[in-house]
Amino acid sequence: MSRRTRLAGALLALATTAAIAAPPAVQALPEDWYPESVAIGPDGAFYVGSWRQGAVARLKPGVAPKAEVLVKPGANGLANGQGVLVDAKRRALWVCSGNSGFTTVPQTPSALKRYDLATGAPRASYAMPDAGYCNDLAQDARGNIYVTDSFHPRVLRLAPDATALTVWKESPSLAGEGPYKGLNGIAIDDGRDIYVSLVAAASHLLRIGLNADGGAGEVTRIDAPRVMKNVDAIRAWKPGRLVLFESNAFGDGPYGGQVTLARIDGVKLGLRTVVGGLNDPSSGAVLGDRVYFIESKYGLLLKHKDDDAAVPRGVPFDIQSRALPPD
Numbered sequence: 133m134s135r136r137t138r139l140a141g142a143l144l145a146l147a148t149t150a151a152i153a154a155p156p157a158v159q160a161l162p163e164d165w166y167p168e169s170v171a172i173g174p175d176g177a178f179y180v181g182s183w184r185q186g187a188v189a190r191l192k193p194g195v196a197p198k199a200e201v202l203v204k205p206g207a208n209g210l211a212n213g214q215g216v217l218v219d220a221k222r223r224a225l226w227v228c229s230g231n232s233g234f235t236t237v238p239q240t241p242s243a244l245k246r247y248d249l250a251t252g253a254p255r256a257s258y259a260m261p262d263a264g265y266c267n268d269l270a271q272d273a274r275g276n277i278y279v280t281d282s283f284h285p286r287v288l289r290l291a292p293d294a295t296a297l298t299v300w301k302e303s304p305s306l307a308g309e310g311p312y313k314g315l316n317g318i319a320i321d322d323g324r325d326i327y328v329s330l331v332a333a334a335s336h337l338l339r340i341g342l343n344a345d346g347g348a349g350e351v352t353r354i355d356a357p358r359v360m361k362n363v364d365a366i367r368a369w370k371p372g373r374l375v376l377f378e379s380n381a382f383g384d385g386p387y388g389g390q391v392t393l394a395r396i397d398g399v400k401l402g403l404r405t406v407v408g409g410l411n412d413p414s415s416g417a418v419l420g421d422r423v424y425f426i427e428s429k430y431g432l433l434l435k436h437k438d439d440d441a442a443v444p445r446g447v448p449f450d451i452q453s454r455a456l457p458p459d
Contacts, residue, residue, distance in 0.1 A: 169365065175193065177190055187213060225252070243257050244266050269318065301348035312332065360378055375416070387410065412431065
């Protein structure tokens with residue numbers, strides 16, 4: 133299973149600088165949500181995709197901590213809800229739709245989906261070329277959407293007025309090991325470099341230069357001091373600082389995941405654990421000096437791949453937060 137931003141520069145910087153009240157420390161999601169990705173809007177609202185329900189929930193600031201289902205299950209062919217991105221300028225909500233199974237809605241070919249940010253109404257769908265897998269996404273200052281492909285070593289791009297995804301960067305240097313040889317998380321640091329992670333557990337991230345003309349530069353390996361536990365999502369915090377969500381997707385226990393602060397020093401990563409002992413923390417978002425994260429609890433699904441009736445019902449999910457350590 134493929135498990136697990138200029139977006140963190142455009143989206144998270146926008147959310148960080150917005151004059152909004154801090155959300156509660158813990159916010160409840162719908163039962164049996166099995167969340168995969170989190171994004172924050174300019175008003176401080178959280179958007180959380182469901183890997184099982186094929187839907188997106190919204191939690192508005194200043195409202196009782198109860199989520200509303202904004203994108204209805206299966207709307208616009210959404211199956212496994214993967215990466216979520218808020219595009220406030222175009223009043224759009226972008227969602228990667230996967231096709232890994234385990235859903236309560238019909239399976240459809242993996243694609244990038246667009247919805248109305250206010251109403252959740254379907255707006256468009258963009259197929260993944262060559263039967264690729266849309267995992268996560270980021271946006272630059274020009275409005276280009278960058279998408280990681282978990283089945284191929286490449287990053288795709290959707291220009292603001294384009295009608296189809298095209299290959300932005302493909303290289304053997306972006307290939308991982310195992311059945312999913314492609315990419316997972318993605319973030320844009322300070323509008324200059326794109327960082328991506330492999331689906332497989334690895335001791336490095338990969339940096340792709342973002343040229344002034346929007347073209348792709350070279351791929352550089354950024355080494356960490358240890359093997360990271362499946363970096364499912366990446367968020368840019370400050371220039372040279374990333375927040376990594378290590379889901380431990382292919383680990384040997386449910387509570388091996390963690391949220392990690394990464395300091396970029398040339399071609400090296402310095403790592404500092406923010407919170408550990410988490411149950412599949414596949415994604416999160418940064419608001420000010422706090423990180424908000426989910427626990428996806430995917431093990432409860434994977435144990436019952438061939439018997440959906442045996443999947444536990446009434447499983448609770450929420451968004452939690454921690455203060456990021458002083459820089």
